[in-house]
Amino acid sequence: MKFVKRISLFFIIPMGMYTFGFYSHMKLQEEFYPGKYREESVKQKSALVQEQPQVIPTSFEEEQVINADTQYVIEEVDLKKETSVETKWKVPEKYIGMNRDRFVREMELYQQSPSLADQELGFVSVEVVSFSRDKVRIRKSYIFRELSTSFYLVNEKNFVVVYCDDLKTIYMGTNISIDTLPDGLKQEVIQRKYIASEEELYNFLESYSS
Incomplete structure (x- = not known):
């Protein structure tokens, strides 16, 4: 039994000293080179992130403008009778290339100075109902004058x-x-x-x- 104990002590004591020495070495490394192992860990994580493909979201959308193929719809409203008539026209050339903001401004200018024909009909107002590359819709409101009989x-x-x-x-x-x-x-x-x-x-x- 004494022989067995001696053999055990022979192995246990060196292993304990080795473990103590390794632990002491690591503590000294951390003390003299603070953050070394943390930096290596961060670098490893960064490398993993860089390996993943980056997806960059884009919010760019092509601007909607009037072109020669845009459908031009005019809704004429009779405010007195509360009725309306819708007609489809070829888009006027002067509006081609306009975006929504510019087209709205154009309609605002038209409302301030409508054509003589519209004035004679009893024109009141115009508004842009919808706007896209495919279809533009405006609403023109009138108080139509009744035909004279005298x-x-x-x-x-x-x-x-x-x-x-x-x-x-x-x-x-x-x-x-x-x-x-x-x-x-x-x-x-x-x-x-x-x-x-x-x-x-x-x-x-x-x-x-x-």
């Missing part, structure tokens, strides 16, 4: 002009000089002669137009 003959610059019964809207101009009319009719036109129907109007035009 008229006034008015002297303007020595010629007869036909007004609607509101005496504001010109129904048509004529080439009838006031001086070519009989004296009685001439005085009536000067004082704004009332015409009760379209038939009476066209009888007058046929009689005095050259």
